[in-house]
Amino acid sequence: MNVQQRDQYAIFKQKFFDWFLTEEDFTDLPRIIQALITLLQKEFHLLDVTFYVLNPFKHAFEPEVTTDCMIKQRREHASIPFDSHLKEQFDDVMIIDDGSEIKTVQFGVYFPEDSCSLVRFRIHERDMLPTSFIKQMKHDFLKVFARIRKVSEVLSEEKRYEQLHRATTKIHASMNIGDVLEEIVKTLKDVYPAFTCHLFLSHDSTTDRDLPIKLLTFENEDEHMGAMKAYVTGHIQLYDSLVHKRSVIYAPIKGAQGIYGVIEMIAPTVMELPEREIRFISLLANTAGSALENAKLYEQSKRLIADLQLINETIHHLNTNLRFQDALKFMIEKIKTSFDAQEVGFILLQEKERKVLPGSTPFFESKEARIYVDFVFRRIQNARDTLFLGDVKIHSDHTKRFRSLMAVPMMRGMMKGVAIVLHQEAYHFSFDMFKLLQSLIHHSTLAFTNAALREELERMVITDRLTNLYARHYLDERIQRSMEEDGLGTFILIDIDNFKKINDTYGHQVGDEIIIQVANIIKANIRQNDIGARWGGEELAIYLPKVSVHTGLSIANRLVQKVRELTDPPVTISCGVSYWKKNRAHSVKELFNRADEALYTAKRTGKNRVVVQE
Structure with a gap:
């Protein structure tokens, strides 16, 4: 370089140093390189400057930053193949002369970590720089860029770890x-x-x-x-x-x-x-x-607390003397809500017969449900067996209807059955849900058993053991309540004709069978809310709430006919009928006395008949 060129280069270095001192952010390396090549272009009258980086997958240099507008617009077409010719001359300054006034100059730059870049600029022939000048520029460019790159990496690393610290603080909070x-x-x-x-x-x-x-x-x-x-x-x-x-x-x-x-x-x-x-x-x-x-x-701890609260609230509610059917209905609604279940059924096993308990969703009363119930009972043989399936595979026409299935046995005392929970979506229930269902069923089975035993005990207290009709005291209570709440009612007192003769002829065991037969005929011919009761000995009684005397007479006459036709050995009955109305003063005792008088009249006038006492 001559004196003038050295002075020019010294001025460039001074300007670069001034720029370097004013630069505050060295983390954005492409922006820094862009500023450097722009300064080169301006100070040495270059037409444009482009900085290329090697793409190892394409074995080509691709433009990273440039002052050439054409390259900016078509970056994908501006790559330079890293061929054998370029590799041989990579360490040298290459001047590409195509015979025009515009010359292209390029030189390669190696960096640590086996990376390399290429600097290419175009210059007019009249402004052409000596090769020694360009080599000095290359040497200084490499040192400056290496330092800037190192500073950029350090600052970028610092910035990244600041971001990591911020992220760590945020995600742990x-x-x-x-x-x-x-x-x-x-x-x-x-x-x-x-x-x-x-x-x-x-x-x-x-x-x-x-x-x-x-x-x-x-x-x-x-x-x-x-x-x-x-x-x-x-x-x-x-x-x-x-x-x-x-x-x-x-x-x-x-x-x-x-x-x-x-x-x-x-x-x-x-x-x-x-x-x-x-x-x-x-x-x-x-x-x-x-x-x-x-x-x-x-979240797991919150879920466990919520599960414990659910179990506690459910069992507490079940133990508040609910009727068995009400307790079961409450339990099914809880399962549907807590597990987002579509179908919930409680199936009881009674003498090898399966009974769908009331309160189960209507699906379990359908023929389709039998496929799932049969499948569950085949897989569950004892109290320790459970089923948790995310994608049920049942070989039937309904295989894909419900794909998620949970089944937990209920085995305690008189309770022998299984709870089945279904959903159409595969893998809808999580394993945590399954464990919660197991706990719910385990704890609730005792409550169900207690409710069923309580109802069975109540039934035994108000039921006649021989006939399974209601006991006399329960009949009295129901008539008294009806007289307080209803507008009318009819009472029928029934006596088996010539019952002593039956006992003497066939024996007391057959006599009891006759009473049972008549009781069954009564149960088959009255409504669910009517009261059939054993009055005493061979006498039975029926109370028909909200039923007029005319309807009561029809029922009594039908019973007389049915008993005559269906009993074996055949017997007949006599019926005394009485009734009450709201607008007249009546008592339970008067109702009984009038029915007793009517029964006496039926017996005295030929038996096998119905008499009403007005």
């Missing part, structure tokens, strides 16, 4: 899985805007937020082998793909108690990720794993 996952994705996108990020998570770690989440499954294992391997081994997996021209890192999201997923980072146009990037992604993954684990434990 949250106990919501969705918030933790969202912050992980945000941090990755902020730090690596050019990378593609996905989170591979197990089914119980997903969220309904719009995040790049994929489920970890053994399906498509070949496609996501790196993610599965990282999840199983707990170690980072690196994959470089020449076919797809990218590098992929799979970092396991680890906590103290397990691995909850995998971070997938896809780096385009990068042959191999630097060690510092791998360390940073690994550190972020471990931080995410710890925060995710805390959030899961918190």
Whole structure:
């Protein structure tokens, strides 16, 4: 270089130094290079300057920053192949002379970590610089760029760790899985805007937020082998793909108690990720794993508390002297609400017959339900057997109707059956739901048994043991209540004709059979809310609330006919009928006395007949 050129170069260095002192942000390396080449262009009257970086997958230099407007518009067509000719002359200054006034000058620049770049500029022939000048420029450019790059990396690293610290503080402050996952994705996108990020998570770690989440499954294992391997081994997996021209890192999201997923980072146009990037992604993954684990434990503890409250409230409610049917209805509604179940059924096993308990959803009364009930009873043979199926496979026409099934046996005392819970969606119930259902059924079965025993005891107290009709005291109570609440009613007193003769002829055992036959005929010919009772000995009684005397007479006459036709040995009965109305003064005793007088008249006037006492 001559004196003038050295002075010119010294002025350039001074201006570069002034620029360097005023620059405040060295983290954006492309912007820094853009400023440097713009200064080169201005000071040495260059037409344009372009800085290229090597794409190892394409074996070509691609423009990173440029002052050439044409290249900016068509970057994809401005790459320079890294062929053998360029490799041979890479260390030298190359001047491309196509015979025009515009000359193209380029030189290569090597950097640590086996990366390299190419600087190319165009210059008019009249402004052409000496080769020694360009070599000095190359030498200084390499040193300056290496320093700037080092500063940029240090500052970028500092900035990234600041982002990591902020993200760590934020995700550890949250106990919501969705918030933790969202912050992980945000941090990755902020730090690596050019990378593609996905989170591979197990089914119980997903969220309904719009995040790049994929489920970890053994399906498509070949496609996501790196993610599965990282999840199983707990170690980072690196994959470089020449076919797809990218590098992929799979970092396991680890906590103290397990691995909850995998971070997938896809780096385009990068042959191999630097060690510092791998360390940073690994550190972020471990931080995410710890925060995710805390959030899961918190949600699990909340769920356990809610489950305990549900069990406590349910059992407390069941133990408040509810009728058996009311307790069962309450339990089914609780299961439907708490488990988001579509069908709930309680099936009782009585003398090898299956009975759908009242309160079960209507589906269990259908023929279709028998397929599921048969399937469950085939699989459940004792109190320890349970069923938890995420995708039910029953070989029938209805296989796909309900795919999620839970079944828990009820085995305690007189309760021998099973609770069945169904949903159409596959894998709708979680294992935690299944464990909760087991606890609910286990605790509630005792309450159901107590309710059933209580009702059985009440039934035994108000029921005649021989005939299974109501006892006399219950009949009295019901008539008294009817007289207080209703407007009218009819009472029928029944006596088996010549009953002493039957006992003398056939024996008392046959006599009891006759009483039972007549009682069964009575039960078959009255309504559910009518009261059939044993009055005493061979005398029976019927009270018909809200029934007029004319209807009562019809029922009494039908009973006389049915008893005559259906008993074996054949017998007849006599009936005395009395009634009451609201607008007349009546008492239970008067009602009984008038029926007794009418029965006496029927006996005295030939038996096998009905007499009403007005």
